[in-house]
Amino acid sequence: xxxxxxxxxxxxxxxxxxxxxxxxxxxxxxxxxxxxxxxxxxxxxxxxxxxxxxxxxxxxxxxxxxxxxxxxxxxxxxxxxxxxxxxxxxxxxxxxxxxxxxxxxxxxxxxxxxxxxxxxxxxxxxxxxxxxxxxxxxxxxxxxxxxxxxxxxxxxxxxxxxxxxxxxxxxxxxxxxxxxxxxxxxxxxxxxxxx
Amino acid sequence: xxxxxxxxxxxxxxxxxxxxxxxxxxxxxxxxxxxxxxxxxxxxxxxxxxxxxxxxxxxxxxxxxxxxxxxxxxxxxxxxxxxxxxxxxxxxxxxxxxxxxxxxxxxxxxxxxxxxxxxxxxxxxxxxxxxxxxxxxxxxxxxxxxxxxxxxxxxxxxxxxxxxxxxxxxxxxxxxxxxxxxxxxxxxxxxxxxxxxxxxxxxxxxxxxxxxxxxxxxxxxxxxxxxxxxxxxxxxxxxxxxxxxxxxxxxxxxxxxxxxxxx
Numbered sequence: 513x514x515x516x517x518x519x520x521x522x523x524x525x526x527x528x529x530x531x532x533x534x535x536x537x538x539x540x541x542x543x544x545x546x547x548x549x550x551x552x553x554x555x556x557x558x559x560x561x562x563x564x565x566x567x568x569x570x571x572x573x574x575x576x577x578x579x580x581x582x583x584x585x586x587x588x589x590x591x592x593x594x595x596x597x598x599x600x601x602x603x604x605x606x607x608x609x610x611x612x613x614x615x616x617x618x619x620x621x622x623x624x625x626x627x628x629x630x631x632x633x634x635x636x637x638x639x640x641x642x643x644x645x646x647x648x649x650x651x652x653x654x655x656x657x658x659x660x661x662x663x664x665x666x667x668x669x670x671x672x673x674x675x676x677x678x679x680x681x682x683x684x685x686x687x688x689x690x691x692x693x694x695x696x697x698x699x700x701x702x703x704x705x706x707x
Numbered sequence: 708x709x710x711x712x713x714x715x716x717x718x719x720x721x722x723x724x725x726x727x728x729x730x731x732x733x734x735x736x737x738x739x740x741x742x743x744x745x746x747x748x749x750x751x752x753x754x755x756x757x758x759x760x761x762x763x764x765x766x767x768x769x770x771x772x773x774x775x776x777x778x779x780x781x782x783x784x785x786x787x788x789x790x791x792x793x794x795x796x797x798x799x800x801x802x803x804x805x806x807x808x809x810x811x812x813x814x815x816x817x818x819x820x821x822x823x824x825x826x827x828x829x830x831x832x833x834x835x836x837x838x839x840x841x842x843x844x845x846x847x848x849x850x851x852x853x854x855x856x857x858x859x860x861x862x863x864x865x866x867x868x869x870x871x872x873x874x875x876x877x878x879x880x881x882x883x884x885x886x887x888x889x890x891x892x893x894x895x896x897x898x899x900x901x902x903x904x905x906x907x908x909x910x911x912x913x914x915x916x917x918x919x920x921x922x923x924x925x926x927x928x929x930x931x932x933x934x935x936x937x938x939x940x941x942x943x944x945x946x947x948x949x950x951x952x953x954x955x956x957x958x959x960x961x962x963x964x965x966x967x968x969x970x
Contacts, residue, residue, distance in 0.1 A: 598781070601787075602781065604782075604787070605781035605782040605783075605787070606781060606782075607777075607778070607780065607781060607782060609778070615771065615774075620771070623767065623768060623771055626764060627764065627768045630764055637969075638970060641968050641969060641970075642968070644965050644966075645907065645965060645966045645967075645968060647965075648907065648908045648909075648962070648965040648966045649905060649906070649907045649908065649966065651908075651909055652905075652906040652907065652908050652909035652926055652927070653905060653906065655909045655911075655924070655926075656881070656906060656909075656926060659743075659745065659924065663880065663881055666880040666881070666882070666904065667880070667881060667882070667904050667905045667906060668904070668905060669904050670904075671901070671903050671904050673900075674900075674902070674903060679754065679931070681754070681755070681756055681757075682754075682755045682756055682757050682758045682851070683756070683757060683758065684757065684758050685757070685830035685831055685832075685833060686756055686757060686831045686832075686833065686835075686850055687831065688830070688831045
Protein backbone atom coordinates (compact mmCIF):
# COMPACT_ATOMS: atom_id res chain seq x y z
CA UNK A 513 0.00 0.00 0.00
CA UNK A 514 2.86 2.32 0.87
CA UNK A 515 4.65 1.46 -2.30
CA UNK A 516 1.61 2.34 -4.41
CA UNK A 517 1.27 5.73 -2.67
CA UNK A 518 4.95 6.44 -3.25
CA UNK A 519 4.64 5.61 -6.90
CA UNK A 520 1.62 7.86 -7.21
CA UNK A 521 3.45 10.72 -5.58
CA UNK A 522 6.41 10.28 -7.86
CA UNK A 523 4.33 10.24 -10.99
CA UNK A 524 2.58 13.42 -9.91
CA UNK A 525 5.95 14.93 -9.31
CA UNK A 526 7.13 14.03 -12.80
CA UNK A 527 3.98 15.45 -14.34
CA UNK A 528 4.41 18.69 -12.44
CA UNK A 529 8.03 18.92 -13.53
CA UNK A 530 7.25 18.51 -17.16
CA UNK A 531 4.46 21.06 -16.88
CA UNK A 532 6.91 23.61 -15.57
CA UNK A 533 9.79 23.01 -17.93
CA UNK A 534 7.94 22.35 -21.21
CA UNK A 535 9.26 24.85 -23.80
CA UNK A 536 6.67 26.95 -25.60
CA UNK A 537 7.58 25.65 -29.06
CA UNK A 538 6.94 22.02 -28.16
CA UNK A 539 4.53 19.96 -30.19
CA UNK A 540 1.18 19.34 -28.66
CA UNK A 541 -2.13 18.18 -29.96
CA UNK A 542 -5.33 20.07 -29.62
CA UNK A 543 -8.24 18.48 -27.90
CA UNK A 544 -10.32 16.21 -30.12
CA UNK A 545 -13.66 17.66 -30.98
CA UNK A 546 -16.11 14.84 -30.54
CA UNK A 547 -19.21 16.76 -31.43
CA UNK A 548 -20.29 19.36 -33.99
CA UNK A 549 -22.25 22.58 -33.60
CA UNK A 550 -25.97 22.18 -34.27
CA UNK A 551 -27.41 23.30 -37.58
CA UNK A 552 -30.21 25.74 -37.40
CA UNK A 553 -33.33 24.09 -38.68
CA UNK A 554 -35.05 26.14 -41.39
CA UNK A 555 -38.69 26.44 -40.90
CA UNK A 556 -40.48 25.82 -44.17
CA UNK A 557 -43.79 27.26 -45.04
CA UNK A 558 -46.16 24.37 -45.71
CA UNK A 559 -47.63 26.19 -48.72
CA UNK A 560 -44.27 26.52 -50.43
CA UNK A 561 -43.59 22.81 -49.95
CA UNK A 562 -46.90 21.91 -51.52
CA UNK A 563 -46.27 24.22 -54.46
CA UNK A 564 -42.86 22.69 -55.06
CA UNK A 565 -44.38 19.22 -55.12
CA UNK A 566 -46.98 20.37 -57.64
CA UNK A 567 -44.29 21.91 -59.85
CA UNK A 568 -42.32 18.67 -59.87
CA UNK A 569 -45.40 16.71 -60.77
CA UNK A 570 -46.29 19.07 -63.62
CA UNK A 571 -42.78 18.87 -65.04
CA UNK A 572 -42.90 15.06 -65.09
CA UNK A 573 -46.36 15.10 -66.66
CA UNK A 574 -45.15 17.44 -69.38
CA UNK A 575 -42.22 15.16 -70.17
CA UNK A 576 -44.51 12.14 -70.35
CA UNK A 577 -46.88 13.96 -72.68
CA UNK A 578 -44.04 15.00 -74.97
CA UNK A 579 -42.69 11.45 -75.15
CA UNK A 580 -46.13 10.05 -75.87
CA UNK A 581 -46.69 12.57 -78.67
CA UNK A 582 -43.39 12.29 -80.53
CA UNK A 583 -41.56 9.30 -79.16
CA UNK A 584 -37.80 9.66 -79.10
CA UNK A 585 -36.52 12.44 -81.36
CA UNK A 586 -33.81 10.99 -83.57
CA UNK A 587 -31.06 12.77 -85.44
CA UNK A 588 -31.93 12.82 -89.16
CA UNK A 589 -29.57 11.11 -91.63
CA UNK A 590 -28.92 13.48 -94.51
CA UNK A 591 -28.30 10.74 -97.06
CA UNK A 592 -31.74 9.25 -96.42
CA UNK A 593 -33.74 12.40 -95.87
CA UNK A 594 -32.26 14.22 -98.85
CA UNK A 595 -32.47 17.89 -99.66
CA UNK A 596 -36.03 19.16 -99.09
CA UNK A 597 -35.62 22.03 -101.53
CA UNK A 598 -34.87 19.54 -104.31
CA UNK A 599 -37.82 17.33 -103.37
CA UNK A 600 -40.11 20.37 -103.63
CA UNK A 601 -38.89 21.26 -107.14
CA UNK A 602 -38.49 17.71 -108.38
CA UNK A 603 -41.03 18.17 -111.20
CA UNK A 604 -39.07 21.02 -112.81
CA UNK A 605 -35.86 18.99 -112.56
CA UNK A 606 -36.94 16.01 -114.68
CA UNK A 607 -34.42 15.32 -117.42
CA UNK A 608 -35.68 14.47 -120.92
CA UNK A 609 -35.10 10.75 -121.49
CA UNK A 610 -34.07 10.72 -125.13
CA UNK A 611 -30.34 11.01 -125.77
CA UNK A 612 -28.95 10.30 -129.27
CA UNK A 613 -25.51 9.36 -128.00
CA UNK A 614 -26.66 6.64 -125.62
CA UNK A 615 -26.46 3.00 -126.63
CA UNK A 616 -29.46 0.82 -127.38
CA UNK A 617 -30.30 -2.17 -125.26
CA UNK A 618 -28.38 -4.75 -127.29
CA UNK A 619 -25.26 -2.67 -127.41
CA UNK A 620 -25.42 -2.22 -123.65
CA UNK A 621 -25.78 -5.96 -123.10
CA UNK A 622 -22.82 -6.71 -125.38
CA UNK A 623 -20.67 -4.14 -123.61
CA UNK A 624 -21.58 -5.49 -120.19
CA UNK A 625 -20.73 -9.01 -121.32
CA UNK A 626 -17.34 -7.90 -122.65
CA UNK A 627 -16.70 -6.02 -119.42
CA UNK A 628 -17.62 -9.00 -117.25
CA UNK A 629 -15.25 -11.26 -119.22
CA UNK A 630 -12.49 -8.71 -119.03
CA UNK A 631 -12.80 -8.30 -115.26
CA UNK A 632 -13.07 -12.06 -114.76
CA UNK A 633 -9.85 -12.68 -116.68
CA UNK A 634 -8.14 -9.98 -114.67
CA UNK A 635 -9.34 -11.55 -111.43
CA UNK A 636 -8.21 -15.04 -112.43
CA UNK A 637 -4.75 -13.74 -113.41
CA UNK A 638 -4.37 -11.87 -110.14
CA UNK A 639 -5.48 -14.73 -107.89
CA UNK A 640 -3.23 -17.14 -109.78
CA UNK A 641 -0.24 -14.87 -109.32
CA UNK A 642 -0.97 -14.43 -105.64
CA UNK A 643 -1.32 -18.16 -105.01
CA UNK A 644 1.86 -18.75 -107.06
CA UNK A 645 3.75 -16.30 -104.89
CA UNK A 646 2.44 -17.97 -101.73
CA UNK A 647 3.49 -21.40 -103.02
CA UNK A 648 6.90 -20.01 -103.90
CA UNK A 649 7.32 -18.68 -100.38
CA UNK A 650 6.22 -21.95 -98.79
CA UNK A 651 8.71 -23.89 -100.90
CA UNK A 652 11.46 -21.51 -99.82
CA UNK A 653 10.49 -21.99 -96.16
CA UNK A 654 10.48 -25.77 -96.48
CA UNK A 655 13.92 -25.65 -98.08
CA UNK A 656 15.16 -23.33 -95.34
CA UNK A 657 13.91 -25.71 -92.67
CA UNK A 658 15.86 -28.54 -94.27
CA UNK A 659 19.02 -26.44 -94.03
CA UNK A 660 18.55 -25.12 -90.52
CA UNK A 661 15.69 -25.25 -88.04
CA UNK A 662 17.04 -22.16 -86.29
CA UNK A 663 17.09 -20.01 -89.41
CA UNK A 664 13.57 -21.25 -90.15
CA UNK A 665 12.35 -20.24 -86.70
CA UNK A 666 13.82 -16.77 -87.19
CA UNK A 667 12.23 -16.49 -90.62
CA UNK A 668 8.70 -17.21 -89.41
CA UNK A 669 8.77 -14.49 -86.76
CA UNK A 670 6.30 -11.66 -87.24
CA UNK A 671 7.80 -8.39 -88.41
CA UNK A 672 6.09 -5.85 -86.18
CA UNK A 673 7.31 -2.92 -88.28
CA UNK A 674 4.83 -4.01 -90.94
CA UNK A 675 1.79 -3.73 -88.70
CA UNK A 676 -0.16 -1.63 -89.53
CA UNK A 677 0.92 -1.69 -93.16
CA UNK A 678 0.61 1.54 -95.10
CA UNK A 679 1.38 2.35 -98.70
CA UNK A 680 0.37 5.48 -100.62
CA UNK A 681 -0.63 5.37 -104.29
CA UNK A 682 -0.84 4.77 -107.13
CA UNK A 683 -2.14 8.16 -108.24
CA UNK A 684 -3.05 9.59 -111.64
CA UNK A 685 -0.36 12.26 -111.82
CA UNK A 686 2.90 12.22 -109.90
CA UNK A 687 3.31 14.56 -106.92
CA UNK A 688 4.88 17.95 -107.75
CA UNK A 689 8.05 18.42 -105.72
CA UNK A 690 8.09 21.53 -103.51
CA UNK A 691 4.44 22.22 -104.25
CA UNK A 692 2.88 24.95 -102.13
CA UNK A 693 -0.83 24.25 -101.82
CA UNK A 694 -2.89 27.48 -101.88
CA UNK A 695 -4.65 28.39 -98.66
CA UNK A 696 -8.31 27.55 -98.56
CA UNK A 697 -11.07 28.41 -96.17
CA UNK A 698 -12.14 25.81 -93.72
CA UNK A 699 -15.87 25.84 -93.23
CA UNK A 700 -17.34 23.34 -90.83
CA UNK A 701 -20.79 22.48 -92.13
CA UNK A 702 -21.52 19.77 -89.61
CA UNK A 703 -24.93 20.40 -88.10
CA UNK A 704 -25.34 20.16 -84.36
CA UNK A 705 -28.28 18.43 -82.73
CA UNK A 706 -29.43 18.62 -79.15
CA UNK A 707 -29.95 15.40 -77.31
CA UNK B 708 -8.51 -27.90 -66.83
CA UNK B 709 -5.49 -28.05 -64.53
CA UNK B 710 -3.94 -30.70 -66.71
CA UNK B 711 -4.48 -28.50 -69.74
CA UNK B 712 -2.77 -25.57 -68.02
CA UNK B 713 0.20 -27.70 -67.10
CA UNK B 714 0.43 -28.86 -70.65
CA UNK B 715 0.26 -25.25 -71.88
CA UNK B 716 3.00 -24.02 -69.55
CA UNK B 717 5.20 -26.95 -70.52
CA UNK B 718 4.75 -26.02 -74.16
CA UNK B 719 5.43 -22.37 -73.49
CA UNK B 720 8.60 -23.29 -71.63
CA UNK B 721 9.78 -25.41 -74.50
CA UNK B 722 9.12 -22.57 -76.95
CA UNK B 723 10.99 -20.08 -74.80
CA UNK B 724 13.93 -22.38 -74.31
CA UNK B 725 13.98 -23.01 -78.02
CA UNK B 726 14.04 -19.28 -78.74
CA UNK B 727 16.99 -18.88 -76.40
CA UNK B 728 18.74 -21.72 -78.11
CA UNK B 729 18.15 -20.09 -81.46
CA UNK B 730 19.81 -16.93 -80.23
CA UNK B 731 22.80 -18.78 -78.91
CA UNK B 732 23.83 -21.12 -81.65
CA UNK B 733 23.06 -21.07 -85.33
CA UNK B 734 23.66 -24.68 -85.96
CA UNK B 735 22.97 -26.12 -89.37
CA UNK B 736 21.04 -29.32 -88.96
CA UNK B 737 21.20 -30.78 -92.45
CA UNK B 738 23.73 -33.42 -93.39
CA UNK B 739 24.73 -32.01 -96.73
CA UNK B 740 24.55 -28.31 -95.91
CA UNK B 741 28.33 -27.97 -96.00
CA UNK B 742 28.18 -28.71 -99.67
CA UNK B 743 26.15 -25.60 -100.46
CA UNK B 744 26.84 -21.93 -99.90
CA UNK B 745 23.86 -20.07 -98.49
CA UNK B 746 23.03 -16.72 -100.06
CA UNK B 747 20.46 -14.07 -99.34
CA UNK B 748 19.24 -11.92 -102.16
CA UNK B 749 17.13 -8.76 -102.17
CA UNK B 750 14.38 -8.16 -104.65
CA UNK B 751 14.18 -4.38 -104.29
CA UNK B 752 11.04 -3.04 -105.91
CA UNK B 753 10.10 0.52 -106.74
CA UNK B 754 6.31 0.20 -106.54
CA UNK B 755 4.25 1.89 -109.21
CA UNK B 756 3.64 5.57 -108.57
CA UNK B 757 0.92 6.06 -111.17
CA UNK B 758 -2.20 4.24 -112.18
CA UNK B 759 -2.07 2.49 -115.56
CA UNK B 760 -3.45 4.13 -118.67
CA UNK B 761 -7.03 3.00 -119.27
CA UNK B 762 -7.50 0.33 -121.91
CA UNK B 763 -9.99 1.09 -124.75
CA UNK B 764 -12.55 -1.18 -123.12
CA UNK B 765 -12.11 0.54 -119.77
CA UNK B 766 -12.63 3.93 -121.41
CA UNK B 767 -15.75 2.70 -123.21
CA UNK B 768 -17.24 1.22 -120.07
CA UNK B 769 -16.43 4.23 -117.96
CA UNK B 770 -18.16 6.48 -120.55
CA UNK B 771 -21.15 4.17 -120.49
CA UNK B 772 -21.41 4.38 -116.72
CA UNK B 773 -21.10 8.16 -116.85
CA UNK B 774 -23.89 8.28 -119.41
CA UNK B 775 -26.09 6.02 -117.30
CA UNK B 776 -25.48 8.12 -114.25
CA UNK B 777 -26.51 11.29 -116.06
CA UNK B 778 -29.62 9.61 -117.42
CA UNK B 779 -30.80 8.57 -113.99
CA UNK B 780 -30.15 11.95 -112.43
CA UNK B 781 -32.25 15.15 -112.27
CA UNK B 782 -31.17 18.67 -113.17
CA UNK B 783 -28.93 20.20 -110.54
CA UNK B 784 -28.98 23.79 -109.27
CA UNK B 785 -26.29 24.90 -111.68
CA UNK B 786 -28.21 23.60 -114.71
CA UNK B 787 -31.41 25.24 -113.48
CA UNK B 788 -29.50 28.48 -113.12
CA UNK B 789 -28.36 28.15 -116.74
CA UNK B 790 -31.97 27.68 -117.92
CA UNK B 791 -32.98 30.72 -115.92
CA UNK B 792 -30.17 32.70 -117.61
CA UNK B 793 -31.46 31.64 -121.03
CA UNK B 794 -34.98 32.69 -120.10
CA UNK B 795 -33.84 36.10 -118.88
CA UNK B 796 -31.79 36.66 -122.03
CA UNK B 797 -34.79 35.78 -124.18
CA UNK B 798 -36.97 38.22 -122.30
CA UNK B 799 -34.37 40.95 -122.63
CA UNK B 800 -34.39 40.53 -126.40
CA UNK B 801 -38.16 41.12 -126.41
CA UNK B 802 -38.11 44.38 -124.45
CA UNK B 803 -34.82 46.19 -124.75
CA UNK B 804 -35.68 49.06 -122.45
CA UNK B 805 -36.37 47.07 -119.34
CA UNK B 806 -33.37 46.83 -116.97
CA UNK B 807 -30.87 46.65 -119.83
CA UNK B 808 -27.89 47.77 -117.80
CA UNK B 809 -28.05 45.18 -115.09
CA UNK B 810 -25.49 42.56 -115.93
CA UNK B 811 -25.66 39.39 -113.91
CA UNK B 812 -23.10 36.65 -113.73
CA UNK B 813 -24.45 33.73 -115.72
CA UNK B 814 -23.81 30.06 -115.13
CA UNK B 815 -21.64 29.99 -118.26
CA UNK B 816 -19.50 32.85 -116.90
CA UNK B 817 -18.97 30.81 -113.75
CA UNK B 818 -17.97 27.79 -115.79
CA UNK B 819 -15.46 29.90 -117.71
CA UNK B 820 -13.90 31.16 -114.50
CA UNK B 821 -13.65 27.62 -113.17
CA UNK B 822 -12.09 26.55 -116.42
CA UNK B 823 -9.38 29.24 -116.31
CA UNK B 824 -8.63 28.29 -112.72
CA UNK B 825 -8.23 24.69 -113.80
CA UNK B 826 -6.03 25.67 -116.75
CA UNK B 827 -3.74 27.58 -114.40
CA UNK B 828 -2.95 24.41 -112.47
CA UNK B 829 -0.41 22.28 -114.26
CA UNK B 830 -0.16 18.73 -112.93
CA UNK B 831 3.24 17.08 -113.17
CA UNK B 832 3.67 15.09 -116.40
CA UNK B 833 3.25 11.33 -116.26
CA UNK B 834 6.57 10.80 -118.04
CA UNK B 835 9.83 12.16 -116.73
CA UNK B 836 13.14 13.30 -118.26
CA UNK B 837 14.66 9.96 -117.40
CA UNK B 838 11.95 8.30 -119.49
CA UNK B 839 13.06 10.27 -122.54
CA UNK B 840 16.76 9.67 -121.93
CA UNK B 841 16.10 5.99 -121.16
CA UNK B 842 18.24 6.42 -118.08
CA UNK B 843 18.29 2.92 -116.62
CA UNK B 844 20.18 4.17 -113.56
CA UNK B 845 17.23 6.25 -112.41
CA UNK B 846 14.17 4.92 -110.65
CA UNK B 847 12.26 8.10 -111.48
CA UNK B 848 10.85 6.70 -114.71
CA UNK B 849 8.27 4.17 -115.92
CA UNK B 850 6.11 5.58 -113.14
CA UNK B 851 3.10 3.44 -114.04
CA UNK B 852 4.84 0.12 -113.58
CA UNK B 853 6.95 -1.67 -111.03
CA UNK B 854 10.74 -1.41 -111.28
CA UNK B 855 13.24 -3.95 -109.99
CA UNK B 856 16.87 -3.37 -109.09
CA UNK B 857 19.35 -5.59 -110.94
CA UNK B 858 23.07 -5.55 -110.29
CA UNK B 859 25.88 -7.12 -112.25
CA UNK B 860 27.55 -9.80 -110.19
CA UNK B 861 30.40 -12.12 -110.91
CA UNK B 862 29.05 -15.67 -110.84
CA UNK B 863 31.80 -18.13 -111.59
CA UNK B 864 33.69 -16.69 -114.54
CA UNK B 865 30.93 -14.65 -116.12
CA UNK B 866 29.33 -11.41 -115.01
CA UNK B 867 25.57 -11.63 -114.99
CA UNK B 868 22.58 -9.46 -114.18
CA UNK B 869 20.97 -10.74 -110.99
CA UNK B 870 19.13 -9.38 -107.99
CA UNK B 871 21.68 -8.07 -105.44
CA UNK B 872 22.93 -11.03 -103.41
CA UNK B 873 25.52 -11.95 -100.84
CA UNK B 874 26.77 -14.79 -98.68
CA UNK B 875 25.20 -15.64 -95.34
CA UNK B 876 27.52 -15.34 -92.35
CA UNK B 877 27.12 -17.56 -89.29
CA UNK B 878 25.27 -15.74 -86.52
CA UNK B 879 22.98 -13.77 -88.79
CA UNK B 880 19.39 -14.42 -89.64
CA UNK B 881 18.81 -14.49 -93.37
CA UNK B 882 16.86 -11.23 -93.15
CA UNK B 883 19.87 -9.59 -91.51
CA UNK B 884 22.08 -10.93 -94.30
CA UNK B 885 19.73 -9.44 -96.87
CA UNK B 886 19.75 -6.05 -95.14
CA UNK B 887 23.52 -6.12 -94.82
CA UNK B 888 24.27 -6.96 -98.42
CA UNK B 889 21.84 -4.35 -99.72
CA UNK B 890 23.57 -1.68 -97.62
CA UNK B 891 26.99 -2.96 -98.67
CA UNK B 892 26.25 -2.97 -102.35
CA UNK B 893 24.19 0.19 -102.74
CA UNK B 894 25.47 2.47 -99.98
CA UNK B 895 23.35 3.32 -97.00
CA UNK B 896 21.34 6.22 -98.46
CA UNK B 897 18.54 4.02 -99.80
CA UNK B 898 15.47 4.06 -97.61
CA UNK B 899 13.83 0.66 -97.94
CA UNK B 900 11.17 -1.38 -96.18
CA UNK B 901 11.66 -5.11 -96.02
CA UNK B 902 8.47 -7.13 -96.45
CA UNK B 903 8.77 -9.62 -93.61
CA UNK B 904 11.35 -11.98 -92.16
CA UNK B 905 10.48 -14.92 -94.38
CA UNK B 906 12.13 -15.51 -97.75
CA UNK B 907 9.70 -15.17 -100.67
CA UNK B 908 11.54 -17.48 -103.02
CA UNK B 909 14.34 -19.99 -103.37
CA UNK B 910 16.83 -20.82 -106.11
CA UNK B 911 19.52 -23.47 -106.16
CA UNK B 912 22.34 -23.92 -108.63
CA UNK B 913 25.54 -25.89 -108.82
CA UNK B 914 28.99 -24.55 -109.48
CA UNK B 915 30.75 -25.82 -112.61
CA UNK B 916 33.96 -26.49 -110.66
CA UNK B 917 33.07 -28.33 -107.50
CA UNK B 918 35.72 -27.79 -104.88
CA UNK B 919 34.69 -27.30 -101.25
CA UNK B 920 31.12 -26.44 -101.98
CA UNK B 921 29.16 -27.81 -104.87
CA UNK B 922 26.63 -25.05 -105.30
CA UNK B 923 24.63 -22.17 -103.92
CA UNK B 924 21.21 -21.88 -102.38
CA UNK B 925 19.74 -18.42 -102.73
CA UNK B 926 16.88 -17.14 -100.59
CA UNK B 927 15.10 -14.06 -101.91
CA UNK B 928 13.71 -11.28 -99.73
CA UNK B 929 11.34 -8.63 -100.99
CA UNK B 930 11.81 -4.99 -100.08
CA UNK B 931 10.08 -1.79 -101.16
CA UNK B 932 12.07 1.29 -102.09
CA UNK B 933 10.83 4.36 -100.26
CA UNK B 934 13.34 6.95 -101.46
CA UNK B 935 17.05 7.60 -101.86
CA UNK B 936 19.68 6.99 -104.48
CA UNK B 937 22.39 4.39 -104.97
CA UNK B 938 25.66 5.99 -103.91
CA UNK B 939 28.11 3.12 -104.38
CA UNK B 940 29.89 2.80 -107.69
CA UNK B 941 28.39 -0.44 -108.94
CA UNK B 942 26.92 -1.63 -112.20
CA UNK B 943 23.15 -1.60 -111.77
CA UNK B 944 19.90 -0.86 -113.51
CA UNK B 945 16.28 -0.28 -112.62
CA UNK B 946 14.12 -2.32 -114.94
CA UNK B 947 10.48 -3.25 -115.49
CA UNK B 948 9.46 -6.80 -114.70
CA UNK B 949 8.34 -7.34 -118.32
CA UNK B 950 11.88 -6.57 -119.55
CA UNK B 951 13.94 -8.76 -117.23
CA UNK B 952 13.41 -12.06 -119.02
CA UNK B 953 16.28 -11.77 -121.56
CA UNK B 954 18.71 -10.52 -118.89
CA UNK B 955 18.40 -13.31 -116.33
CA UNK B 956 19.37 -16.97 -116.52
CA UNK B 957 16.20 -18.84 -117.64
CA UNK B 958 15.70 -20.96 -114.51
CA UNK B 959 16.50 -18.01 -112.28
CA UNK B 960 13.95 -15.92 -114.15
CA UNK B 961 11.26 -18.52 -113.58
CA UNK B 962 11.62 -18.18 -109.81
CA UNK B 963 11.70 -14.39 -109.89
CA UNK B 964 8.68 -14.37 -112.18
CA UNK B 965 6.75 -16.42 -109.63
CA UNK B 966 7.21 -14.23 -106.60
CA UNK B 967 7.22 -10.78 -108.18
CA UNK B 968 3.63 -9.77 -108.83
CA UNK B 969 2.74 -7.96 -112.04
CA UNK B 970 0.45 -5.50 -110.32
